[in-house]
Amino acid sequence: MFQYFPGNYMWSLSVMRCLASGGFQTLSRTLKEEVRFSSKEILTLDWASYPILRFSECPSEVTTSLISRPDKAPVGAGEPTALTxxxxxxxxxxxxxxxxxxxxxxxxQQFKASQSS
Incomplete structure (x- = not known):
């Protein structure tokens, strides 16, 4: 579930789509995405070697909820999800x-490394 306070908005379906897509992009960055390097070069050279969340790993249904705040100025819809x-x-x-x-x-690997520290 993605829930958001976008301020004043006009097209709720568009805002909800931005919210969901921004949420999945952030989940991908949080769980998978990483450019890999060796001591001499970049190892991640193409999309095939770049780890990213795949559609098959996403839920088939997503619930988005907007809380109307018509007294507030509109703000971005997809980008703020990256903050939380x-x-x-x-x-x-x-x-x-x-x-x-x-x-x-x-x-x-990060989990195992964090366990030992």
Missing amino acids: IAHAVGNAIFHATGVRIRKTPFTA
Whole structure:
């Protein structure tokens, strides 16, 4: 579920689509996306080698909720999701496991490294 306070808006369906797409893009960055380097070169050279959230990994249904604030100025709809989702996922991992991961992407390797620190 994605919930947002976009201020005053006119086209709720467009705002909800921006909210959902921004949320999935941020989840992808939080859980998978990373440009890999060696000591001499960039290893991630194309989309085939760049890890990204795939459609098959996304839920088939998404609930979005907008809270109307007509007294507030309109603000972006997709971009603000990037400010909170990684923190929410990190806090959920911490509350479930007691392990605080502080570097994205939140991979199994990051989890293991965070366990030992």
